[in-house]
Amino acid sequence: MQLHTTPRTPVADGPIGTAANSGRTRMYPWLVFLLTFGLLLADYMSRQVLSAVFPVLKPQWALTDSQLGSLNSVVALMVGLLTFPLSLLADRWGRVKSLVLMATLWSVATLLCAVAANYHQMLGARFLVGVGEAAYGSVGIALVLGIFGTRVHAALGGAFMAGGSFGSVLGVAAGGAIAVHLGWRWSFVTMAVVGLVLAALFGALVSERKLARHADHGSAEPLRDSDFRVPVSTLFTNPAVWCAYIGGGAQLFTAAVLLAWTPSFFNRVYRMATDTAAAAASGVVLLVGAGMVCCGIAADRIGRRDLSRKWLAAVVFCAISLVCLTVGFSIEHGVAQLILIGIGAWFSGGSSGPIAAVVADLTHSSVRASAMGMLTLSDSLLGIALGPFVVGLLADRYGLTAALRAAPLAYVVAIVALAAGRYLYPAGLRKLAAIHNE
Template identity: 65%
Template sequence: MGTPLSSIPPADDTSLTTHPASPRTTRRRLYPWLVFALTFALLISDYMSRQVLSAVFPFLKAEWSLADSELASLTSIVALMVGLLTLPLSLIADRWGRVRSLVVMAVLWSIATLLCAIASNYEQMLAARFLVGVGEAAYGSVGIALVLSVFAPRVHATLSGAFMAGGSFGSVLGVALGGVIAVHLGWRWSFAAMAVFGLILVALFRLIVTERKVAENSVDDVAPRGVVSSAAPSGPRRAPVSSLFTNPAVLCAYAGGGLQMFTAAVLLSWTPSFFNRFYGLAPDKAGIAAAGIVLLVGSGMVVCGFITDRVGRVDIRRKWLSAIAFCVISLVCLTVGFGLAAGASQVALICLGGFFAAGSSGPTAAMVANLTHASMRASAMGSLTVANNLLGLALGPFVVGILADWVGLRTALQLSPLVYVAAIVALAAGYRLHPLGVRKLAALQARPAGGVR
């Protein structure tokens, strides 16, 4: 997953100098990558805690006699809380401090995951998963805003795709390790292991990443209250909250990004059960097989983000077109694939469709970042996360769970890619409205500091 990232130029333009780098310059060039690595690792922990549930679906279904819709609610409650709380928590993080906010979030979701391990019935598990959702609500938006603040815009699509792919990689580890641990030690230990891993990572993050060090390496013109940025100020220090929803191209990115996550979320949640029921695999082997699909989803996010940055190097509007292309490929492959009989051809098409399933995530995140004021970047990413969760991560698994109770899981999975049609429409509208979006941002940046509240 790291191959495309190795070709990204350093975040600091000091790399272009012909003079030997001083120790201080070397530290400034390396620190952004350290921030990325630790923030990315916590994102992996985030999704390990979230998706380990999918690996233990068969155990919970048997032990508590749960319907598919009840199992789906345990997944969707997390995404629902993320959708509801992301924006307000992102606004708080933009002002209180992104690093401080990330630490609090990671501690909360890790403790909540530990509560999942001791749940004795469906209601207690639902309450614990509710708390997991509260803790994870704004991590993705605040985390990517923190990362993008220390890297130049020319690599934002690649970094956005790579960072958001951490959700898929975390899901792979959560599903695969969760299934193995559940088979050998019991499903409760699956949750406990994820919780301990998260607490260890957040302690390491707290020691190394600080608000002041991030501000010293920031390429933005804003910093948390009480922290002085080394970047030169320009335009308004704080943009109004209303600017998050007045740029038409950004609204299209929100809608397109959220809708393209619908089917990707379905693959993350239901492929373990698909392989268990239709290929007769035991829960641990079904989890490993599903982890392969999820790994392709994550790898596709990285590669598609890298491709998008190359395609949009001359004309940034082409990033919209690449996002549309990824949706079309996944729509065709998954619709045909789930309609075939079990076998190699079906698995091949599902794998190909899975690779492009969330490929538009990097392009849409880059569009949001490039068309919003730097002071509102975490909040803008929070708005995108709201769309991703309400339209995709929460809605997708739940809708498929309900459909599965009525028409069967395979038919429900075959119907889910049709949502890409709506995503394509939204992304095409964003392409047409992009010039207007650029003018809106330029007008906002030109306003004097005293004119913004």
């Protein structure tokens, strides 16, 4: 067998809607993407609205920074613990039904946050938010990548991952404004209503049957009921995929810190009011999301002829953010600091798109949601859950600025893992090719 850059050749990257593609339309895949992306926005709006009201809850309930951090981290912890089993269940039970159920659950749990009377009730409600959101990212991205070609996987993966940042921007900015004018409880009510409305639209407009008709569009391995399913164990036997998991989680450590703690940073260090700090932090979070999209597009272009270059692009993005954020949080407060933090934020999650793309390249379509579940598990345990909590602990002991200065060191782990993944990538492709030929 002759091994090409990837063992799968896109079969329908070109136009659709021909007689051979009966039942397909050009717009339906983009409709699915927009609805899935919209729910992802709602997901992170519900998750990150809490950061906007940190300055209100801290004095009202007499909370420590580690307690505040735990209210964020419990969501990511549940995502990390449940994402793989729920992704595996979604691969078997149906991805559309799973997504609608998840969105409904996290939206109802967000309503419970609005009526919480103390720290422990809020912690319980946030626990349920995490259960609802657990596998949405992995199942959603698997659903989207299944109806688009490999040539745009890094861009779509980056855009989908950036939905977390964009949702965080909306959640933090809107949550801060609503908290100031109507009270912090209405911030949660608003996010819950948005999620419930989008869940209803998704359930009405997206179906497994329609997805099956469009599955050949850009997908080298369309998943039909008649297709064979590879064992779940194949997710754990490819060293290159493990490198992607570790690198993906480590590179999101600092991005998660920026999402959770920049409102408090502007509130404490720059003495901004709650709503002003939330708006300023939203600008940083917006840079994180925009960087994910643009870095994903850049990685697709860089890896167009050689997919292994996507690994190299991910390493470069991590290195730039490491340098800029470390220096930025080390110098005096002012314009220069904000510029460096902005540049670092732009590249902080830039590796997410290419990492999702290489995981998709190295896994069979029948277990792709489960593979993305494993990536989400790593993202949560090594990055999204760990980052805000660790920085909260460090902030209690050394101060918030010192804690933020130390956070970018996680990129060292990411760079090592991604460099190793690039080295192991050809062997990983051969493993996948062997599965296809069995």
